[in-house]
Amino acid sequence: xxxxxxxxxxxxxxxxxxxxxxxxxxxxxxxxxxxxxxxxxxxxxxxxxxxxxxxxxxxxxxxxxxxxxxxxxxxxxxxxxxxxxxxxxxxxxxxxxxxxxxxxxxxxxxxxxxxxxxxxxxxxxxxxxxxxxxxxxxxxxxxxxxxxxxxxxxxxxxxxxxxxxxxxxxxxxxxxxxxxxxxxxxxxxxxxxxxxxxxxxxxxxxxxxxxxxxxxxxxxxxxxxxxxxxxxxxxxxxxxxxxxxxxxxxxxxxxxxxxxxxxxxxxxxxxxxxxxxxxxxxxxxxxxxxxxxxxxxxxxxxxxxxxxxxxxxxxxxxxxxxxxxxxxxxxxxxxxxxxxxxxxxxxxxxxxxxxxxxxxxxxxxxxxxxxxxxxxxxxxxxxxxxxxxxxxxxxxxxxxxxxxxxxxxxxxxxxxxxxxxxxxx
Amino acid sequence: xxxxxxxxxxxxxxxxxxxxxxxxxxxxxxxxxxxxxxxxxxxxxxxxxxxxxxxxxxxxxxxxxxxxxxxxxxxxxxxxxxxxxxxxxxxxxxxxxxxxxxxxxxxxxxxxxxxxxxxxxxxxxxxxxxxxxxxxxxxxxxxxxxxxxxxxxxxxxxxxxxxxxxxxxxxxxxxxxxxxxxxxxxxxxxxxxxxxxxxxxxxxxxxxxxxxxxxxxxxxxxxxxxxxxxxxxxxxxxxxxxxxxxxxxxxxxxxxxxxxxxxxxxxxxxxxxxxxxxxxxxxxxxxxxxxxxxxxxxxxxxxxxxxxxxxxxxxxxxxxxxxxxxxxxxxxxxxxxxxxxxxxxxxxxxxxxxxxxxxxxxxxxxxxxxxxxxxxxxxxxxxxxxxxxxxxxxxxxxxxxxxxxxxxxxxxxxxxxxxxxxxxx
Numbered sequence: 001x002x003x004x005x006x007x008x009x010x011x012x013x014x015x016x017x018x019x020x021x022x023x024x025x026x027x028x029x030x031x032x033x034x035x036x037x038x039x040x041x042x043x044x045x046x047x048x049x050x051x052x053x054x055x056x057x058x059x060x061x062x063x064x065x066x067x068x069x070x071x072x073x074x075x076x077x078x079x080x081x082x083x084x085x086x087x088x089x090x091x092x093x094x095x096x097x098x099x100x101x102x103x104x105x106x107x108x109x110x111x112x113x114x115x116x117x118x119x120x121x122x123x124x125x126x127x128x129x130x131x132x133x134x135x136x137x138x139x140x141x142x143x144x145x146x147x148x149x150x151x152x153x154x155x156x157x158x159x160x161x162x163x164x165x166x167x168x169x170x171x172x173x174x175x176x177x178x179x180x181x182x183x184x185x186x187x188x189x190x191x192x193x194x195x196x197x198x199x200x201x202x203x204x205x206x207x208x209x210x211x212x213x214x215x216x217x218x219x220x221x222x223x224x225x226x227x228x229x230x231x232x233x234x235x236x237x238x239x240x241x242x243x244x245x246x247x248x249x250x251x252x253x254x255x256x257x258x259x260x261x262x263x264x265x266x267x268x269x270x271x272x273x274x275x276x277x278x279x280x281x282x283x284x285x286x287x288x289x290x291x292x293x294x295x296x297x298x299x300x301x302x303x304x305x306x307x308x309x310x311x312x313x314x315x316x317x318x319x320x321x322x323x324x325x326x327x328x329x330x331x332x333x334x335x336x337x338x339x340x341x342x343x344x345x346x347x348x349x350x351x352x353x354x355x356x357x358x359x360x361x362x363x364x365x366x367x368x369x370x371x372x373x374x375x376x377x378x379x380x381x382x383x384x385x386x387x388x389x390x391x392x393x394x395x396x397x398x399x400x401x402x403x404x405x406x407x408x409x410x411x412x413x414x415x416x417x418x419x420x421x422x423x424x425x
Numbered sequence: 426x427x428x429x430x431x432x433x434x435x436x437x438x439x440x441x442x443x444x445x446x447x448x449x450x451x452x453x454x455x456x457x458x459x460x461x462x463x464x465x466x467x468x469x470x471x472x473x474x475x476x477x478x479x480x481x482x483x484x485x486x487x488x489x490x491x492x493x494x495x496x497x498x499x500x501x502x503x504x505x506x507x508x509x510x511x512x513x514x515x516x517x518x519x520x521x522x523x524x525x526x527x528x529x530x531x532x533x534x535x536x537x538x539x540x541x542x543x544x545x546x547x548x549x550x551x552x553x554x555x556x557x558x559x560x561x562x563x564x565x566x567x568x569x570x571x572x573x574x575x576x577x578x579x580x581x582x583x584x585x586x587x588x589x590x591x592x593x594x595x596x597x598x599x600x601x602x603x604x605x606x607x608x609x610x611x612x613x614x615x616x617x618x619x620x621x622x623x624x625x626x627x628x629x630x631x632x633x634x635x636x637x638x639x640x641x642x643x644x645x646x647x648x649x650x651x652x653x654x655x656x657x658x659x660x661x662x663x664x665x666x667x668x669x670x671x672x673x674x675x676x677x678x679x680x681x682x683x684x685x686x687x688x689x690x691x692x693x694x695x696x697x698x699x700x701x702x703x704x705x706x707x708x709x710x711x712x713x714x715x716x717x718x719x720x721x722x723x724x725x726x727x728x729x730x731x732x733x734x735x736x737x738x739x740x741x742x743x744x745x746x747x748x749x750x751x752x753x754x755x756x757x758x759x760x761x762x763x764x765x766x767x768x769x770x771x772x773x774x775x776x777x778x779x780x781x782x783x784x785x786x787x788x789x790x791x792x793x794x795x796x797x798x799x800x801x802x803x804x805x806x807x808x809x810x811x812x813x814x815x816x817x818x819x820x821x822x823x824x825x826x827x828x829x830x831x832x833x834x835x836x837x838x839x840x841x842x843x844x845x846x847x848x849x850x
Binding site: 405 | 516781828831
């Protein structure tokens with residue numbers, strides 16, 4: 001007698017399970033274990049994967065209330081985007097034009113542009129406006145196969161707006177099929193009113209914002225909440241970063257750091273030392289810091305759309321991280337300044353060409369390792385029994401296509417917790 | 426009394442007309458004249474644009490049988506893709522993986538891969554298979570806003586299959602809303618059976634293929650038909666290129682040349698000398714050849730997805746071409762080897778970041794100049810009275826967004842000859 005279940009997806013040409021390794025991410029040169037099965041099926045009940053295996057075996061074992069024919073195409077876990085600045089107000093497309101024409105970012109900032117312009121518009125926007133605008137971008141992410149998305153605050157830079165941004169994330173998480181994972185990034189930039197007193201702003205982050213965030217969390221978010229700092233010349237130095245993160249850790253927040261995007265201040269080593277869940281950007285990370293990450297449980301998150309968006313030539317030296325035994329993930333870094341893009345498929349196209357990951361490594365970095373980079377590795381990122389039923393049926397026959405082709409959307413059907421939440425027209 | 430017309434598109438936030446200059450392309454530093462109108466409308470009758478202008482004036486002057494509200498968003502001409510290898514059979518995604526892992530193209534060729542693999546599968550495919558597979562890619566192009574697309578043969582490399590590829594183009598042109606412009610590219614590569622006798626293959630192209638192509642054209646294509654040659658080390662040298670193109674010209678074909686992708690053989694200067702409509706790739710073109718193009722009517726067509734697809738750092742030095750007064754266009758070069766991509770929006774994202782065109786220049790290069798690069802500048806590429814009613818209503822407010830954002834599809838409604846042929850879901 002076959003077992004009654006909610007959903008059976010069968011006739012899968014190629015199934016990528018992308019398994020966790022020993023309950024953790026795929027580390028070092030083990031990155032790229034896709035757990036491939038040809039001619040497979042996936043059984044889902046109560047939103048949870050209960051089995052993956054050969055098509056004929058699962059069709060004999062299970063009867064689905066809903067049965068989806070994958071058309072002999074590729075199925076992978078839902079993509080996980082572990083680093084985004086999804087929520088903002090205002091339009092900065094004109095600054096892109098100025099940048100191409102040779103205006104420097106410093107000149108754009110001096111004329112009232114840059115991140116402070118986004119901060120100004122975000123502070124002026126109400127919750128509904130922020131939710132509506134972010135929802136459009138989240139729809140695009142979902143349509144491109146992302147089913148879990150990290151999202152940072154950091155365009156408020158004052159307590160009230162930072163809390164409004166956290167509320168925006170919580171609302172989107174409730175209302176939208178995509179799961180959101182919130183990160184407090186009050187230390188994203190020095191706001192204009194503290195331009196001459198950066199230390200004073202750090203005090204505000206520690207003494208006013210962090211307690212408010214912890215209070216918000218107690219009322220609204222019974223799950224991991226991250227605190228992140230942009231550790232970079234012109235933003236927060238290593239000592240300020242440490243002070244903020246130690247205070248956050250004492251309040252029970254998990255840690256992330258933006259490190260080594262343009263210059264290295266030692267942030268990657270600090271991430272390893274403090275047990276941060278991830279260290280993000282990692283473009284100019286010194287060899288000894290890469291070794292420190294390799295010995296730690298901190299995930300290195302590369303953001304290849306950022307150098308692409310800026311037209312820069314320097315990308316995360318992925319193979320050094322693999323050599324060091326580090327766990328590497330990739331993300332969009334979707335934001336209005338350096339790169340407005342929602343598409344994790346394109347991240348894989350970049351990661352293969354500019355970080356020299358194989359298509360298999362890029363897919364693992366965009367699924368299981370991305371999930372561990374936001375402390376969701378126990379729930380999403382792979383197709384294994386007990387995990388959420390989050391997966392994508394693609395318009396392509398094999399995983400290589402996901403990085404080989406670029407510029408279009410190859411996702412056909414996106415399934416979240418066993419429900420079809422997007423289907424290509 | 427207002428005039429009855431087929432279609433009125435009103436409430437256009439920003440209209441880019443992208444006018445021709447003196448009946449020709451936008452040359453040199455004049456590139457980027459978008460003919461911007463805010464608060465505009467477009468009137469179309471019998472598939473042809475009859476007026477563009479201020480919203481209130483056109484709404485007073487015309488009554489549309491169909492009225493489309495552009496939602497205060499951006500409207501541009503339909504994009505024109507002037508260089509594609511859209512038609513092929515077989516799958517080469519695995520070769521991309523091998524390339525990333527360090528296998529050279531020469532090793533891939535030696536193992537039966539590369540262009541000869543596409544040739545083998547294309548020769549084995551029947552007309553219906555070729556039409557069906559190319560149609561899927563053409564659907565993606567249309568959904569991304571391309572309304573006119575050039576398409577090359579060149580995966581037959583024997584007379585019968587080359588003619589089958591021309592028939593595929595003609596069938597697609599009839600059956601699909603996108604207009605196709607055919608190019609005979611028998612001189613794409615030396616086929617394996619002539620590996621030891623390239624001169625013999627050139628003779629076949631001239632003495633057997635070209636007459637067959639001219640005969641096919643007389644029966645099936647009463648419009649411009651191009652002949653193209655891949656003038657490059659390992660393909661066809663300058664003398665062979667000249668012989669083929671002179672023979673083609675004598676048969677009434679218009680000319681194109683693939684030049685200077687990896688090494689310069691003098692193909693760009695030859696293009697100018699022979700009055701070719703376009704010289705394509707133009708990455709390593711010497712300064713004196715750029716000057717020759719600047720003095721000629723030959724359009725320089727840059728293909729930025731090709732270096733991107735290969736992970737190379739060298740792109741067409743666009744500003745040298747503008748300095749020289751040349752007319753510059755851009756295209757996808759969609760093909761199964763170096764870059765499978767259908768999206769002209771992404772071409773603009775690359776052209777701004779890696780060729781340093783402004784967003785306005787990139788849009789003009791993807792519309793009016795692209796139209797002249799395939800001898801359709803009199804019919805498409807701009808929104809001017811008398812031109813075809815080909816346009817795109819975008820999901821964005823201003824033209825800068827088309828290059829600023831990347832990785833997603835910003836086209837909302839695509840209109841071809843005054844008919845809605847695609848609408849985003």
